[in-house]
Amino acid sequence: MRSLSSKQRISALAATGALLVAGITAGTAGAAPSGASGAEGARGALPAQLSAAQHTALVKAADSTAAKAADAKALGLDAKEKLHVKDVVKNENGATHVRYERTYDGLPVIGGDLVVHKSPSGKRTGTSRATKAKIAVKTAVPETSLDAHKPATPKAKGSKAPRKVVFAAEGKPTLAWETVVGGTQKDGTPNELHVITDAASGKKLLEFQGVKGGTGESQYAGTVDIGTSGSAGSFSMVDPGRGGNETTDLKNGTSGSGEVFTDDDDTWGDGTPGNRQTAGVDAHYGAGATWDYYKQVHGRDGIAGDGKGARSRVHYGDNYVNAFWQDSCFCMTYGDGEGNQKPLTSMDVAAHEMTHGVTSHTADLNYQGESGGLNEATSDIFAAAVEFHEDNPEDVPDYLVGEKIDIRGDGTPLRYMDEPSKDGVSLDYWTPEADDVDVHYSSGIANHFFFLLSVGSGEREVNGVKYNSPTKYGEEIEGIGIEKSEKIWFKALSEKMTSTTDYADARQTTIEAAEELYGKGSDEAKTVAAAWTAVNVTGS
Known part of the structure; x- marks a missing residue:
């Protein structure tokens, strides 16, 4: 010793x-539900304490074909758009919030995620969307476009070959390539750098780090x-x-x-x-x-x-x-x-x-x-x-x-x-x-x-x-x-x-x-x- x-x-x-501590929280404060006020209303809006089994049951119910089809219809989605349940949050008052990821013609939609809010009775009360833009993209683009426009060569250990995606996070949805570059960052942190480029022009549309660290004081x-x-x-x-x-x-x-x-x-x-x-x-x-x-x-x-x-x-x-x-x-x-x-x-x-x-x-x-x-x-x-x-x-x-x-x-x-x-x-x-x-x-x-x-x-x-x-x-x-x-x-x-x-x-x-x-x-x-x-x- x-x-x-x-x-x-x-x-x-x-x-x-x-x-x-250097965190920034984005969001808006919601009003208490109709008929609730003060501490009681605030308390009801807090997440309910769920066991793992209870959470799994909620996700399974939301992920049923019937439930997803009903939400997709209510949202006016195209027949090529499919919803995939990522998570479900239940409040103490019984309200639920179903978080979806989306695909279009089988391709992941970057920026296509959304949350459907529902009352305790299951009635849809609102939707939070990453994008409100309508998706209408030709997905049958020649694979050779990758050779001309791929954003990065995945040589580093842990890299993933490019995949075709629909980019809808900003502006008009477009067909794109997503490459994940592995290896390590300058400070030694593992690297999962996502680079998304337009499949037609090769223009970089987005770049973000998949590995996130905490901050402290x-x-x-x-x-x-x-x-x-x-x-x-x-x-x-x-x-x-x-x-x-x-x-x-x-x-x-x-x-x-x-x-x-x-x-x-x-x-x-x-x-x-x-x-x-x-x-x-x-x-x-x-x-x-x-x-x-x-x-x-x-x-x-x-x-x-x-x-x-x-x-x-x-x-x-x-x-x-x-x-x-x-x-x-x-x-x-x-x-x-x-x-x-x-x-x-x-x-x-x-x-x-x-x-x-x-x-x-x-x-x-x-x-x-x-x-x-x-x-x-x-x-x-x-x-x-x-x-x-x-x-x-x-x-x-x-x-x-x-x-x-x-x-x-x-x-x-x-x-x-x-x-x-x-x-x-x-x-x-x-x-x-x-x-x-x-x-x-x-x-x-x-x-x-x-x-x-x-x-x-x-x-x-x-x-x-x-x-x-x-x-x-x-x-x-x-x-x-x-x-x-x-x-x-x-x-x-x-x-x-x-x-x-x-x-x-x-x-x-x-x-x-x-x-x-x-x-x-x-x-x-x-x-x-x-x-x-x-x-x-x-x-x-």
């Missing part, structure tokens, strides 16, 4: 993510998107696009898996610790950002490289000022901080904790001595890298660790990568005693190295944050940038480091990684060596 050190309650951090990262599962009325914090990453509420307990967060409308939290979902939003967002980072930057599909998600557990204990990773449950756990007001769920904390899982499945650096310091530093290094990759304006990327969670209560970060000793306990440079120092403080040596490698020595400013990084012998270092530095460290970690790697070994493995990536004698390899020397790691 990786946990925060008891000394000053400072230790391994967990990454947090914040999600903001985070405490630390502002308005963010998160991956969720489910549908209207029943969403859960389970991310299908990231191996099933899930976030649970321990409800201040200290054991068990916790209960997966659920929500009716897929908007989560309110940005304050008083709302239990808020911590979940931050943790879930951080887990997603970390997953995306490893997959997009390092080609690693999941923390263990097996495509499987991890669990984030929030609201651990009471006033618990800690966060930790456990291999046994493949999960991160977050306390709510002093006074339960500052959950340790910031993005860099989440990335830090999940990276312990990455380390466990790669070098598996022993969690003690110098290898333990490297283990901790690896988590801090990639926590910073995740921040820069995510580039969230509400949690500006920096080389500080835990700057959002205020673990000391004075607004200062937990750790500083440019000059680790500013926290009062961490090491700036290697000494023979480093092997006996708490791993959260001996990690400062590698953190300092990584800052020098990425940014350089002396006074610097990155994203509005000012740094002044010293070197052991006063030498000047010009950094190579975090994009190259992170790749060097990951290559060394995943291919070269072992459970017993110490600082001298880390110097050698990272130089080798830099040489393999950028060439022997390259500026990158030379800077790696110079940055290690600047923190007094001169090799064995």
